[in-house]
Amino acid sequence: MEFQNLMEKRRSVRKYSADRKVSKEDIMEMIRAAQEAPSWKNSQTGRYYCLMSEEITAKFLAECLPEGNAAKCQNAAVLVTTFIRDRSGFKQDGTPDNELGNGWGCYDLGLQAENLVLKASELGYGTLIIGIRDADSIRSFLSIPENEIIAAVIAVGVPAEEPKRPKRKETEEIVKFF
């Protein structure tokens, strides 16, 4: 699909079809696309925990997401995204290179996330990036080590709705040229 078209076509999907599920192979393809993103000194600190089983996913949604967000993920595969702390944006001796600290790890993961959702869209899936989630419950549910910072949960599935494009700000509003 042409890139401009792909960017414009991607939407956050909050209703998924029960008829067809995402395959493990396709999830791997999305994660491979995520891995093509740039990262701080090529540190590649993003990590992915993929919930495919219906039983485990249902338990996860009940325990780790608020009800509203859990309802939006029905029939979807659920990816928990994390990054290794104190590496991207940090010197070898463990001191931060600048004031953003682990913000750079989060930045890298966000770049990967965009690749991932665009690849999902190209494969015919919808996605929802979720920031409102219970990180402590997620850590204990998936035994995520303390050296990983938990970021977004991403739902991936076959869309059962065609959301309208939420309005964007006028470009002139957000840009300054010097």
Ligand SMILES: Cc1cc2nc3c(=O)[nH]c(=O)nc-3n(C[C@H](O)[C@H](O)[C@H](O)COP(=O)(O)O)c2cc1C
């Ligand atoms: C970091 C981040 C966190 C988000 N968290 C949530 C969330 O908790 N629940 C939800 O329904 N949507 C969430 N969204 C989706 C946004 O609401 C959505 O991207 C925005 O409204 C623009 O719509 P679009 O993705 O269709 O372009 C999140 C998006 C991002 C990037």
